[in-house]
Amino acid sequence: MVAPLRVGIxxxxxxxxxxxxxxxxxGKVLTARCGRGVKVVSVTARSKTKKRGVDLRGIxxxxxxxxxxxxxxxxxxxxxxxxxxxxxxxxxxxxLSSGKSVVTxxxxxxxxxxxxxxxxxxxxxxxxxxxAAVAGAIPVVKTLREGLAGTGxxxxxxxxxxxxxxxxxxxxxxxxxxxxxxxxxxxLGYAEANPSFDVDGHDTAQKLAILASLAFGxxxxxxxxxxxxxxxxxAADLRAAAELGYRVKLLGVAVRTxxxxxxxxxxxxxxLKSSIAQVMGVTNAxxxxxxxxxxxxxVGPGAGGAATASAVLADIADVARGVRALPFGRPVGKxxxxxxxxxxxxxxxxxxRLMARDLAGTAxxxxxxxxxxxxxxxxxxxxxxxxxxxxxxxxKKSAPVPVILITYATSEDxxxxxxxxxxxxxVISGRPQVIRIEKN
Amino acid sequence: MVAPLRVGIxxxxxxxxxxxxxxxxxGKVLTARCGRGVKVVSVTARSKTKKRGVDLRGIxxxxxxxxxxxxxxxxxxxxxxxxxxxxxxxxxxxxLSSGKSVVTxxxxxxxxxxxxxxxxxxxxxxxxxxxAAVAGAIPVVKTLREGLAGTGxxxxxxxxxxxxxxxxxxxxxxxxxxxxxxxxxxxLGYAEANPSFDVDGHDTAQKLAILASLAFGxxxxxxxxxxxxxxxxxAADLRAAAELGYRVKLLGVAVRTxxxxxxxxxxxxxxLKSSIAQVMGVTNAxxxxxxxxxxxxxVGPGAGGAATASAVLADIADVARGVRALPFGRPVGKxxxxxxxxxxxxxxxxxxRLMARDLAGTAxxxxxxxxxxxxxxxxxxxxxxxxxxxxxxxxKKSAPVPVILITYATSEDxxxxxxxxxxxxxVISGRPQVIRIEKN
Numbered sequence: 001m002v003a004p005l006r007v008g009i010x011x012x013x014x015x016x017x018x019x020x021x022x023x024x025x026x027g028k029v030l031t032a033r034c035g036r037g038v039k040v041v042s043v044t045a046r047s048k049t050k051k052r053g054v055d056l057r058g059i060x061x062x063x064x065x066x067x068x069x070x071x072x073x074x075x076x077x078x079x080x081x082x083x084x085x086x087x088x089x090x091x092x093x094x095x096l097s098s099g100k101s102v103v104t105x106x107x108x109x110x111x112x113x114x115x116x117x118x119x120x121x122x123x124x125x126x127x128x129x130x131x132a133a134v135a136g137a138i139p140v141v142k143t144l145r146e147g148l149a150g151t152g153x154x155x156x157x158x159x160x161x162x163x164x165x166x167x168x169x170x171x172x173x174x175x176x177x178x179x180x181x182x183x184x185x186x187x188l189g190y191a192e193a194n195p196s197f198d199v200d201g202h203d204t205a206q207k208l209a210i211l212a213s214l215a216f217g218x219x220x221x222x223x224x225x226x227x228x229x230x231x232x233x234x235a236a237d238l239r240a241a242a243e244l245g246y247r248v249k250l251l252g253v254a255v256r257t258x259x260x261x262x263x264x265x266x267x268x269x270x271x272l273k274s275s276i277a278q279v280m281g282v283t284n285a286x287x288x289x290x291x292x293x294x295x296x297x298x299v300g301p302g303a304g305g306a307a308t309a310s311a312v313l314a315d316i317a318d319v320a321r322g323v324r325a326l327p328f329g330r331p332v333g334k335x336x337x338x339x340x341x342x343x344x345x346x347x348x349x350x351x352x353r354l355m356a357r358d359l360a361g362t363a364x365x366x367x368x369x370x371x372x373x374x375x376x377x378x379x380x381x382x383x384x385x386x387x388x389x390x391x392x393x394x395x396k397k398s399a400p401v402p403v404i405l406i407t408y409a410t411s412e413d414x415x416x417x418x419x420x421x422x423x424x425x426x427v428i429s430g431r432p433q434v435i436r437i438e439k440n
Numbered sequence: 441m442v443a444p445l446r447v448g449i450x451x452x453x454x455x456x457x458x459x460x461x462x463x464x465x466x467g468k469v470l471t472a473r474c475g476r477g478v479k480v481v482s483v484t485a486r487s488k489t490k491k492r493g494v495d496l497r498g499i500x501x502x503x504x505x506x507x508x509x510x511x512x513x514x515x516x517x518x519x520x521x522x523x524x525x526x527x528x529x530x531x532x533x534x535x536l537s538s539g540k541s542v543v544t545x546x547x548x549x550x551x552x553x554x555x556x557x558x559x560x561x562x563x564x565x566x567x568x569x570x571x572a573a574v575a576g577a578i579p580v581v582k583t584l585r586e587g588l589a590g591t592g593x594x595x596x597x598x599x600x601x602x603x604x605x606x607x608x609x610x611x612x613x614x615x616x617x618x619x620x621x622x623x624x625x626x627x628l629g630y631a632e633a634n635p636s637f638d639v640d641g642h643d644t645a646q647k648l649a650i651l652a653s654l655a656f657g658x659x660x661x662x663x664x665x666x667x668x669x670x671x672x673x674x675a676a677d678l679r680a681a682a683e684l685g686y687r688v689k690l691l692g693v694a695v696r697t698x699x700x701x702x703x704x705x706x707x708x709x710x711x712l713k714s715s716i717a718q719v720m721g722v723t724n725a726x727x728x729x730x731x732x733x734x735x736x737x738x739v740g741p742g743a744g745g746a747a748t749a750s751a752v753l754a755d756i757a758d759v760a761r762g763v764r765a766l767p768f769g770r771p772v773g774k775x776x777x778x779x780x781x782x783x784x785x786x787x788x789x790x791x792x793r794l795m796a797r798d799l800a801g802t803a804x805x806x807x808x809x810x811x812x813x814x815x816x817x818x819x820x821x822x823x824x825x826x827x828x829x830x831x832x833x834x835x836k837k838s839a840p841v842p843v844i845l846i847t848y849a850t851s852e853d854x855x856x857x858x859x860x861x862x863x864x865x866x867v868i869s870g871r872p873q874v875i876r877i878e879k880n
Contacts, residue, residue, distance in 0.1 A: 026592065032657065032770040131587075137733050139579070139587035146763070147571075147579035147754050152466065217472065275739050278718050283734065293577050293747045294723065296740035299715050306732040314587050323586070323763050330472040 004037030005320040008068035010091060011080030012045035014305035015105060015132075017052040019078065019312050024055070026313070034320035042068050065091035070098060076319045078312065079104040084112050096120035096128065103315040105132035105308055111206040114213075114220045115335070118327035128327040129315035134207045135160055135284040137307035138300040139314070144214035144288065145329040152291035156215040157253040157438065160207040162282030162302045163191045163198040164230050164250040169280040172238040172247070178231060190282055200229035201250065201265040208252030208263055211286070212338070215254060216261050217330050224340040228266035237353060237433060240404050241269055244379065246351070247277040251438060262341040269351050269437040275299070344413040349378065349437035352407070352419070355400035355429045356382075362403065362427040369421040370407070373414040378406040400429040406437070444477030445760040448508035450531060451520030452485035454745035455545060455572075457492040459518065459752050464495070466753070474760035482508050505531035510538060516759045518752065519544040524552050536560035536568065543755040545572035545748050551646040554653075554660045555775070558767035568767040569755035574647045575600055575724040577747035578740040579754065584654035584728065585769040592731035596655040597693040597878065600647040602722030602742045603631045603638040604670050604690040609720040612678040612687070618671060630722055640669035641690065641705040648692030648703055651726070652778070655694060656701050657770050664780040668706035677793060677873060680844050681709055684819065686791070687717040691878060702781040709791050709877040715739070784853040789818065789877035792847070792859070795840040795869040796822075802843065802867040809861040810847070813854040818846040840869040846877070
């Protein structure tokens with residue numbers, strides 16, 4: 001019998017406490033599955049006395065994370081403190097430098113310092129596992145790192161932020177405004193007091209940067225991600241989307257294009273019948289398009305103590321079992337640099353919602369401006385003030401009338417130029433709403 | 441640099457040829473991902489001269505599978521011949537006995553001989569990987585074996601047979617009969633000339649038995665699976681299901697119950713809005729319910745040369761990388777025996793479609809018979825001959841009228857007794873159609 005894996009855990013919040021509890025409760029199964037036991041030998045957290053609903057007797061209390069990271073009696077350092085810098089960063093560096101394996105749920109840290117840490121793991125032979133950092137309990141890191149090892153991947157995209165998906169789902173299902181749903185999300189603990197990191201798309205961008213690296217063998221580069229959040233989405237957009245056979249999701253998309261790897265986060269119209277459109281509430285989903293095979297979609301809980309702890313435990317089990325995958329699936333030295341693919345060169349269909357000042361004149365003008373940019377329209381619908389959609393009817397002259405356009409694939413550049421021209425024509429009121437369409 | 445992994449492949453059908461092609465084409469990526477090269481050194485197949493669209497120059501041709509399995513110059517034996525007995529079985533045994541790793545896509549063989557082979561792999565230290573045997577390119581074996589290592593699993597279920605899902609999808613979407621869709625499936629190569637293995641549920645049962653073992657740590661036992669196929673499903677059932685908010689899928693379900701692990705394959709009503717209901721055509725899907733976390737659903741191509749080859753390649757990559765997971769996630773000696781959970785004790789909701797001879801009398805009689813068995817009805821709808829559903833109206837006296845019942849959860853036993861009583865009452869014509877409901 002191999003000696004048990006000795007685990008030290010820094011951070012005993014909901015996730016940390018649940019990991020301690022699971023290791024205790026699932027001890028026998030873990031031993032059978034890993035061929036050796038898993039034992040928590042040391043923990044630390046800000047408060048030693050806080051009630052956590054978990055039995056810490058028999059487990060050493062370390063004075064700080066670094067004490068665990070450098071403890072020769074610890075084989076695997078589990079970082080669940082969070083934070084993009086110290087103490088998490090230096091503790092992880094110390095652990096990896098001493099040949100320990102590291103398990104973390106810290107996406108911000110992996111997105112920012114992942115390469116440096118992966119190089120340390122490679123050099124000293126430890127594992128650096130971070131399944132919980134992206135899409136919670138969904139085994140997407142493992143799938144990209146190991147499961148599709150030989151398949152050329154063309155595109156990976158998904159719903160990576162439960163807060164945004166919760167807000168968009170409620171907005172659509174109940175016809176509520178963004179602000180109302182955000183408030184509810186905050187009340188329910190799905191959104192932070194300062195929600196910007198989630199709703200402006202940055203959380204999704206961090207996760208996407210990690211997925212893109214795993215999928216395409218590129219260096220993680222959050223700065224290469226184009227980011228748009230969901231704050232401008234109106235209930236009217238969600239209604240129109242449904243009527244046109246789409247649903248709006250905040251997607252992170254990384255795709256191989258002629259100009260390089262395009263990485264973008266933005267509200268996206270996905271076909272109503274697609275797997276990803278069915279993903280409602282705080283659930284996450286990731287779709288992987290491999291060369292020559294139909295897409296694979298993984299759906300599951302993206303956050304929450306139990307889901308995150310489950311992913312952390314799977315990572316710990318891999319360490320116990322002796323699995324040593326390269327942190328980004330390839331040696332750090334072989335990861336390539338991704339230039340930020342210019343968003344102007346993005347090609348795709350667009351949903352555009354305008355408020356036309358004068359319907360007859362406006363429609364003609366818009367058609368002309370789009371034609372100038374060689375943009376073809378899949379559909380154009382005008383919404384009367386009474387809320388009915390009508391492809392032909394006219395509306396009252398006084399009030400601006402919503403016009404919704406769906407374009408065939410065109411370049412972002414052409415679309416922007418056309419809309420700029422429409423705006424200079426002063427035939428619309430306010431700014432046009434633009435949502436990109438992702439076919440699958 | 442570690443020496444390349446030397447691979448020998450027995451069987452060069454669509455999958456085998458594609459594996460050879462992928463290893464050649466993805467060589468660089470594989471080397472980067474595995475830390476060593478992967479090299480096909482030996483192949484064999486029934487015909488040496490058949491055109492396969494792949495370059496076999498530089499690769500040795502073995503006289504038979506056993507010659508590869510016992511070749512000291514081969515590290516990894518890839519079995520892609522199929523067949524539940526020899527030559528596949530004895531070649532795999534020989535390979536494992538000599539400490540080689542084995543990769544196979546042969547679900548029948550794993551379902552029947554998996555335990556014996558796993559014991560050999562354990563004893564001699566080789567891997568036994570069979571990702572492609574269940575749900576094609578979906579990494580469900582890996583996810584159950586490694587990804588959810590520490591999580592107690594309560595239920596695993598899925599669409600595991602693309603042929604059946606294709607037939608059910610077409611029947612629903614186009615209102616066609618089972619026979620018409622089966623013919624099309626045969627014409628398109630989705631179904632065999634003798635379709636019984638697929639449409640009677642046996643293919644699903646083999647795959648389910650493997651998944652149940654991985655999920656629950658039980659010995660693979662296809663004989664413990666209750667099996668019903670899709671041949672009795674009528675277009676009328678699919679229409680009624682849609683009207684009631686359900687869709688019919690052939691599911692394999694393995695679930696932990698008070699009486700043990702229940703394993704069953706049968707047409708199933710799933711909520712129309714569930715992830716699994718969106719899975720149409722030849723696509724497969726598996727949902728895993730873990731203790732305390734929301735379900736994880738994996739969706740993707742379940743068959744086809746490219747999808748199967750992709751899974752085989754991922755398995756080979758794991759061998760190259762040195763990953764040695766236990767074939768069934770736990771030592772064979774620790775796998776427990778599953779008794780076949782008696783289907784009579786299954787608890788769940790039911791969809792029942794009857795042809796009532798005389799509507800007024802029949803409804804009262806059915807209500808009485810169900811009440812005698814303490815079965816509560818969620819809904820009862822009567823379909824007039826004109827096709828409209830109506831909860832109250834009466835129909836023409838002469839023709840039998842379809843009555844559709846949805847029950848709340850009850851035992852299979854009670855449901856069967858109630859229906860037997862209804863049949864003895866001679867108030868219905870023909871046999872009742874029963875479809876189990878799976879909530880999620």
